[in-house]
Amino acid sequence: MGAAQRKVIVVGAGSGIGAATAAHFHERGDHVLAVDVRESDTPATEFRRCDLRNPSDVEDLLRDVGSGWDLLAHVAGVPGTAPAAEVMKINYFGMRLMALGMLPLLQPGGSIVAVASTAGVGWEMRAAQLEDLLSATDPAAVESWLAGQDPSYPVYNTSKEAVILFAKRLSGPAWAKYGVRINTVSPGPTETPILTDFEESMGRDLLDTVRTTVGRHATVDDIVPIIAFLGSPEARWITGQDIRADGGFVNSLLAGPPIAL
Numbered sequence: 001m002g003a004a005q006r007k008v009i010v011v012g013a014g015s016g017i018g019a020a021t022a023a024h025f026h027e028r029g030d031h032v033l034a035v036d037v038r039e040s041d042t043p044a045t046e047f048r049r050c051d052l053r054n055p056s057d058v059e060d061l062l063r064d065v066g067s068g069w070d071l072l073a074h075v076a077g078v079p080g081t082a083p084a085a086e087v088m089k090i091n092y093f094g095m096r097l098m099a100l101g102m103l104p105l106l107q108p109g110g111s112i113v114a115v116a117s118t119a120g121v122g123w124e125m126r127a128a129q130l131e132d133l134l135s136a137t138d139p140a141a142v143e144s145w146l147a148g149q150d151p152s153y154p155v156y157n158t159s160k161e162a163v164i165l166f167a168k169r170l171s172g173p174a175w176a177k178y179g180v181r182i183n184t185v186s187p188g189p190t191e192t193p194i195l196t197d198f199e200e201s202m203g204r205d206l207l208d209t210v211r212t213t214v215g216r217h218a219t220v221d222d223i224v225p226i227i228a229f230l231g232s233p234e235a236r237w238i239t240g241q242d243i244r245a246d247g248g249f250v251n252s253l254l255a256g257p258p259i260a261l
């Protein structure tokens, strides 16, 4: 007899890491609601179309899904090649709406795992700059915040910094009020369809440097077990954390000279 069946929502289940996450829980025998803007053949119990750019889509979804969920795996995202306002609305604001809306629909002991990115590594240094963004409660306010930002700073990085910071700030109240944990996973480059867009927006040289440093890019099989663990009861004492899953690349930049072996 396997572990008890759990109820899992995967947002961004149509492709890449999200599809592999949904497949993981489906194979485990869980009830999986696969959510995406596009149709897919991702194995799941039920499918629901939702465009994170539209808060009304998210509201409709939240109104219809009912309660008693164990996990929200919020994976959906777009690269920096998408229009800047869409990057912010999908990667950050859509995640924010889903996380806030799901809190009362998750069981105590349940959790939220959102996929951020190593591109969000600068969140600590940018916290003051992100302050007004975190106060924005509708997409128009997010857009107007964006209009005041330096357009040369990569918006994808901003969106992922905001995901990490928002999750950290939500984690205390979510734990106190709902008994729900919230963590983020920050992958480095991972072999999914989005990677070619990253080569365009971040530069092939950077991605080649990452691969050379750590030996290869990740696959979805490197990332899904981390989402699964953070979303499991075994991770019951972990909340408000960002887990970097990058083969050690960021560490090689931040930790100082390596110990010689």
Ligand SMILES: NC(=O)c1ccc[n+]([C@@H]2O[C@H](COP(=O)([O-])OP(=O)(O)OC[C@H]3O[C@@H](n4cnc5c(N)ncnc54)[C@H](O)[C@@H]3O)[C@@H](O)[C@H]2O)c1
Binding pocket: 011, 012, 013, 014, 015, 016, 017, 018, 035, 036, 037, 038, 050, 051, 052, 053, 075, 076, 077, 078, 079, 090, 115, 116, 117, 118, 186, 187, 188, 189, 190, 191, 192, 193, 194, 195, 198
């Ligand atoms: N692949 C990488 O190298 C990498 C690295 C770090 C972080 N990430 C992050 O991982 C997450 C998953 O990316 P992936 O690599 O699986 O890419 P992917 O393109 O394969 O999957 C992204 C999914 O998000 C969905 N999506 C896009 N816009 C949406 C919208 N408006 N509403 C609902 N769903 C929408 C897409 O339809 C797709 O199914 C993203 O948040 C991405 O930023 C990826």
